[in-house]
Amino acid sequence: MTAQYPIAIVGGGPAGSLAASQLGMAGREVLLFDEKLAWEKPCGGGHTHRALQQYPFLAEATDYDNGDPVEHNPVDDCELISPPGQRVRFRLQYPVAIFSRLALNGLLLERARRASDGKPRVDIHNERVTRIARTGGHWQLLTPQHEYRASYVILAAAARNSFRA
Numbered sequence: 001m002t003a004q005y006p007i008a009i010v011g012g013g014p015a016g017s018l019a020a021s022q023l024g025m026a027g028r029e030v031l032l033f034d035e036k037l038a039w040e041k042p043c044g045g046g047h048t049h050r051a052l053q054q055y056p057f058l059a060e061a062t063d064y065d066n067g068d069p070v071e072h073n074p075v076d077d078c079e080l081i082s083p084p085g086q087r088v089r090f091r092l093q094y095p096v097a098i099f100s101r102l103a104l105n106g107l108l109l110e111r112a113r114r115a116s117d118g119k120p121r122v123d124i125h126n127e128r129v130t131r132i133a134r135t136g137g138h139w140q141l142l143t144p145q146h147e148y149r150a151s152y153v154i155l156a157a158a159a160r161n162s163f164r165a
Contacts, residue, residue: 005138006031008150010129010163016156017108018055024115024122031148033141035128037109045072045101049094057111059097072099132163 007023009016012034020032052059075096079089099107112122127143132153134140141148155163 005149005151006123007152007154008033008139008141008148009154009156010034010132010141011156011158011161012037012109012124013105013156013158014108016154017105017112019154019156020112020122020124021108021115024112028121030112030122031141031150032109032112032122032124033127033129033143034124035126037105037124037126045099045104047097047099049096052097058099058107072097072103074098129163 006029008031009020009023010033012020012032016032016034020030023030047055047058075092075098077089077091079087081087109124113124115122125143127145129141129143131142132139133142139150139153141150141153155161157163
């Protein structure tokens with residue numbers, strides 16, 4: 001019989017954090033790896049009406065520690081400006097929500113951290129995975145600090161990640 005190891009997720013951005021929280025809430029043990037964790041970047045914090053319907057916790061986002069609302073900007077209208085300066089402004093049928101990436105990642109990582117029934121299920125590692133290899137009936141993940149084993153690996157890292165190949 002093969003030993004049961006956690007599920008490893010490489011990439012702690014929105015996709016990896018959301019996958020970790022879903023798996024943790026389903027009772028699975030998860031190792032989440034990201035060398036940056038919550039960081040700011042100029043894109044990636046916008047959510048459409050459908051995303052807010054699918055994940056209502058985003059629309060109602062509050063800080064887990066103090067209950068304050070997580071800062072986000074609802075956008076109800078849009079203005080497009082052409083290169084010669086012509087403008088058109090219109091009201092959106094459904095608003096979108098724009099989060100700073102730092103706030104969004106922090107919210108999703110904390111949600112993953114708390115995804116349990118009192119027992120920690122998601123173990124978050126601020127480490128860079130440098131090697132992934134299939135060994136016997138499990139996966140081996142190496143970081144500069146440690147070696148980990150996993151039954152499954154989810155790659156949720158950015159498009160330029162070296163593991164894509």
